[in-house]
Amino acid sequence: MRAGERITIKAAVIDAYQAASSPHSIRALKSDLEAFDLWCRSSQRISLPASAETVAEYLDARAGRGSKPASVGRYKASIAKIHQILGLVDPTTDILVKLRLSAIRRRMGTAQSQARPLRFKGPVRDVERDAPRGLNVRTLLESCGDDLPGLRDRALLSVAYDTGLRASELVAVDFAHILEAIDPEARLLSIPRSKGDQEGEGATAYLSPRSVRAIAAWQDAAGIASGSIFRRVQVRRYKARAAVKGRQIDSISSREKWDLRKTLPKAAVAARVEYDIGQKSLHPGSIGPIYRAIICRAFDAGALPDLTKDDLERLLKGVSAHSTRVGLNQDLFTSGEDLAGIMDALRWKSPRMPLAYNRNLAAEHGAAGRLLAKIG
Template identity: 80%
Template sequence: MTKLRCQTQITVNAELIAAYQAASSPHSIRALASDLEAFDRWCRRNGRMTLPATPESVADYLDARAGQGAKPASLGRYKASIAKVHQLLDLKDPTQAELVRLRLRAIRREKGTAQAQARPLRFKGPVRDVERDKPRGLNVRALLEACGGDLPGLRDRALLSLAYDTGLRASELVAVEVKHILEALDPEARLLAIHRSKGDQEGEGATAYLSPRSMRAIVAWTEAAGITAGPLFRRVQVRRYKARPAVKGRRIDSISSREKWDLRKTLPKPAVPARVEYDIGDAALHPGSIGPIWQAIIRRAFDRGALGDLTADDLARLLKGISAHSTRVGLNQDLFASGEDLAGIMDALRWKSPRMPLAYNRNLAAEQGAAGRLLAKIG
């Protein structure tokens, strides 16, 4: 992190900083550093002091970020980061001033607080009865069936199947290792030990169910890739070589002295068939790669005709909302549509608060609520 612009000499409590670092996840520390660097750059450009910041500076900064398109949820994080650094340095917290609260409330009033939701990847797509209805639209079942039998296809099938079963976030998904897969009562299924998650920073741990479908996909991937330990999901680099026809050689007495320096040009070359080689990495996938992998799987499935009731325009529209969170949202909605109560959904997806599962199910709740049921009957 760059040196922040300070008005006076500030005494740093090294013990407090060390305690904060030990108590926080690496992601939280990186986010705090990024937020503070952005605030410091703005302060320098506008002739303000970063530390200690005044309420006017914080309020103006939040206004400026809102003008650049920052969402209210992001503004709340920036405010919290500024507050945290002041607390850690034993400085008066400027974010508690009424001016900051009112300016942030005004931004929320103008822009609204609803967050954009990832488009769900439900197992059978947008169906009412998850057990009896046939799959339609964008659905996980079709995507799984469309994954190829090569190494990238085997990995993607195992990755997507496990992601849907568990509802893991991207960072949790790439952290899965072979040793985390445990025996279950069902000999064809397994359990997944989740040692740490976004909602479990203290490492209390949790367990998720892996279906026989997912285990078949995982076994196929690990056996083909030769993975017996370490990260389960890894980068697969593909090298494609074109075919080369046979080349007849030349007689030695036809070679000029100018050509003798490189006899390879004159030797006969056998035909070489086209081939594909794969290089499997040792490290886990990056969390930022999960969303693009989902999008690539969807494009391939569409090209292979697996999503037959979607048009090219449908595909372009749907892809815009697909992110790494889509499988988590999809499982959340399928659990709701199957009749699970809020407590069961929160337990299955390891939610600490009902706010997000309720938000993810808002549209389904409207469709399947009292008004939705009545209007569906009367047309």
């Protein structure tokens, strides 16, 4: 702080901000401000109130350490937010900060890396008629096992693709959110709150009969009656233990078992697997790793024959919790849905992201792409 200046923290404003913000937004703000304060301390700068020069130098430093322009923009917004909350002059409105941020964007470009799409049949032209190929949701669903983790993963992936939910929205799905639909085999999913709907206006998504069956199978096997649908499944595997050291259980005859029972301290134990199902929902950060684990198991089982190991390693780097949302977005585009329909299905408030997700497909399916595909 500058000498002689005092910052008055108004508890009512802090409480109002927390009530109006999602837990994710609060965590992000806290993380950004801690990083800014640490940098200011290490460079002997004042973080609150910050000068325009300090903010500009900080943004430059973060960009120099590899932060993407989108992240740098978020750091600027967080610094602005804390100054607004505390009733301080916002240094980010200064022309110096704006010009420095523009220079960073010009130097580094503003294109963001996109999550690898998980499309239902993979990279195909006709979603309805073409056979699945490459990395595709249908094959991944078929390759999920019938044990508890496999049933949970099948239901999770199926619902994620059907609805295009973000990770935080997906883990919040509750059995109470499932509603009746006109199709007796399908269901509707009530979405009380989402990233673009912080005020809780609510939305509804469609659950296919495939997802309904997958949820029912998981629910029945897990014995869950209510609450969160997607939960942690802890697996405990116990190896077989022979009564006689060095010998397999099935090599000991019935007569030997009878004789040894009197002298051995421990009886033979068969191999077994036990499952522990959590009471709370999965963490949003676990969705991406679950998708990647499903893909690896499918590949190891030979279910993705047109992918090499190098292909797998390359694809896995781009797979995240957002991959199903991007995949559904692209499948809707290739199916001929217009932008308004895609925005409605995926609950977009702005056309910017759905257009960005479909940029590569638009080039392939556009006028030039159609012509060049015909003439070779």
